[in-house]
Amino acid sequence: MEFSYTEEQKLLRDLTAKIGNDFDDEYWQAIDEEHRHPQELSDKLVAQGILGMAIPEEYGGGGTGLLDLAIATESLAKNGVGMGAIGLLVGGPVFGGYLISRHGSKEQKEKYLPGLVNGDMWAGAFTEPDAGSNVTNIKTRAELKGDHYIVTGQKMFISHMDGAKYIALYARTSPFDPAHKTQGLSILVGGLPDPHVEARPFKKLGARFVDTCAVFIDGMKIPRENVVGEEGNVLKAMFDVLNPERIIVAAAAVGTGLLAIRKAVEFANERKIWGERPVSSYQGLQFPLAEAKVLLETAKLKVYEAAWLYDQGSPKCAMATTIGKYAASHASIFAADRAIQTMGGSGYMCEYGVERLWRDLRLNAIAPVTNEMALNTIAQYDLGMPRSY
Numbered sequence: 001m002e003f004s005y006t007e008e009q010k011l012l013r014d015l016t017a018k019i020g021n022d023f024d025d026e027y028w029q030a031i032d033e034e035h036r037h038p039q040e041l042s043d044k045l046v047a048q049g050i051l052g053m054a055i056p057e058e059y060g061g062g063g064t065g066l067l068d069l070a071i072a073t074e075s076l077a078k079n080g081v082g083m084g085a086i087g088l089l090v091g092g093p094v095f096g097g098y099l100i101s102r103h104g105s106k107e108q109k110e111k112y113l114p115g116l117v118n119g120d121m122w123a124g125a126f127t128e129p130d131a132g133s134n135v136t137n138i139k140t141r142a143e144l145k146g147d148h149y150i151v152t153g154q155k156m157f158i159s160h161m162d163g164a165k166y167i168a169l170y171a172r173t174s175p176f177d178p179a180h181k182t183q184g185l186s187i188l189v190g191g192l193p194d195p196h197v198e199a200r201p202f203k204k205l206g207a208r209f210v211d212t213c214a215v216f217i218d219g220m221k222i223p224r225e226n227v228v229g230e231e232g233n234v235l236k237a238m239f240d241v242l243n244p245e246r247i248i249v250a251a252a253a254v255g256t257g258l259l260a261i262r263k264a265v266e267f268a269n270e271r272k273i274w275g276e277r278p279v280s281s282y283q284g285l286q287f288p289l290a291e292a293k294v295l296l297e298t299a300k301l302k303v304y305e306a307a308w309l310y311d312q313g314s315p316k317c318a319m320a321t322t323i324g325k326y327a328a329s330h331a332s333i334f335a336a337d338r339a340i341q342t343m344g345g346s347g348y349m350c351e352y353g354v355e356r357l358w359r360d361l362r363l364n365a366i367a368p369v370t371n372e373m374a375l376n377t378i379a380q381y382d383l384g385m386p387r388s389y
């Protein structure tokens with residue numbers, strides 16, 4: 001067991017810390033208020049090879065593993081970016097990168113991977129109105145007509161529709177069979193924009209650095225050769241995307257929680273209202289932040305372990321990811337909440353940048369997977385308890 005960073009990982013951590021510090025609270029406040037994609041950060045991450053670092057070298061990427069991407073993600077978050085890069089880090093390296101590099105054909109790799117190194121974004125469309133936590137309930141249909149599929153259906157809460165070059169669509173290529181619920185689902189890659197696809201963005205509490213839409217698909221034509229992985233048997237490919245998504249989101253959550261603590265401590269060390277002692281000297285404020293730190297550091301170990309297991313191709317990755325994702329979302333929301341409390345009224349005001357961290361982090365108890373579903377998985381598959389639903 002090895003817990004120290006390699007020299008390359010230290011350089012990566014420092015580089016991403018520097019990139020993160022180039023974008024201040026004012027920048028993120030404007031992104032939040034304008035519901036705008038952080039293009040300037042995206043350009044920098046492309047220029048420094050971060051968005052392409054996990055793409056195989058033969059396609060122009062850095063050829064690193066998911067653990068390195070998690071280290072970069074956490075460092076960006078901790079150094080000012082918060083959750084702000086997550087749309088980019090999931091939309092490129094995960095929804096496009098891991099899907100294609102692990103399950104794409106040679107032709108698909110040649111077609112898609114170089115673009116991801118240059119910052120192409122992908123939307124990943126799993127969720128549907130009647131298939132939220134239950135992906136086996138997916139009703140979007142892809143019907144084969146000659147050498148093309150014709151796709152019709154509705155997707156819900158799909159991020160990155162504005163600006164994504166491709167959409168990875170999870171659809172039924174054969175009818176639902178109650179005896180084999182996960183059979184008949186396929187992943188199809190379509191180009192965007194498409195006249196048969198309409199995306200209607202929602203207004204939302206946080207995560208405004210990326211759009212999130214209801215998506216209506218009516219007769220989208222996708223060549224059969226754009227099916228990724230095994231047609232009708234999608235489970236392995238799906239989890240090779242869902243697990244890194246959860247790991248990267250969790251790594252960002254850990255970094256964001258640590259950022260919230262740092263901001264709160266800096267504020268409270270300066271704030272004096274009962275004489276010369278700063279408010280940070282009160283144990284009532286110290287203990288919750290210290291507790292948040294404990295929870296975040298322990299979550300981080302599990303998240304890194306999950307990333308390492310993914311890189312090893314280990315089946316243990318799934319449970320480590322579930323535990324790490326739950327721990328990171330729990331710890332980071334608690335950290336941001338306590339940071340607001342530590343700062344009093346200032347913590348509630350937008351200009352101090354902590355309420356935004358809380359709003360952005362609050363999502364992580366719901367997406368990419370809800371904390372209830374994470375606990376279901378742990379109870380059933382780790383503890384050996386009966387399935388409750």
Ligand SMILES: Cc1cc2nc3c(=O)[nH]c(=O)nc-3n(C[C@H](O)[C@H](O)[C@H](O)COP(=O)(O)OP(=O)(O)OC[C@H]3O[C@@H](n4cnc5c(N)ncnc54)[C@H](O)[C@@H]3O)c2cc1C
Pocket residue numbers: 124125126127131132133134156157158159160204207212363366367368369370371372373376389
């Ligand atoms: C901002 C945002 C961005 C998103 N981006 C994307 C995206 O890019 N692509 C994509 O495909 N999806 C995306 N999602 C969707 C997200 O993955 C889903 O919201 C999430 O999986 C939960 O599904 P749901 O919202 O339909 O809730 P539901 O599944 O309807 O759940 C409702 C509640 O019931 C609970 N629940 C459900 N089943 C059980 C059970 N068996 N036991 C106990 N409790 C249960 C849930 O935990 C939850 O609290 C996004 C969501 C949001 C909010």
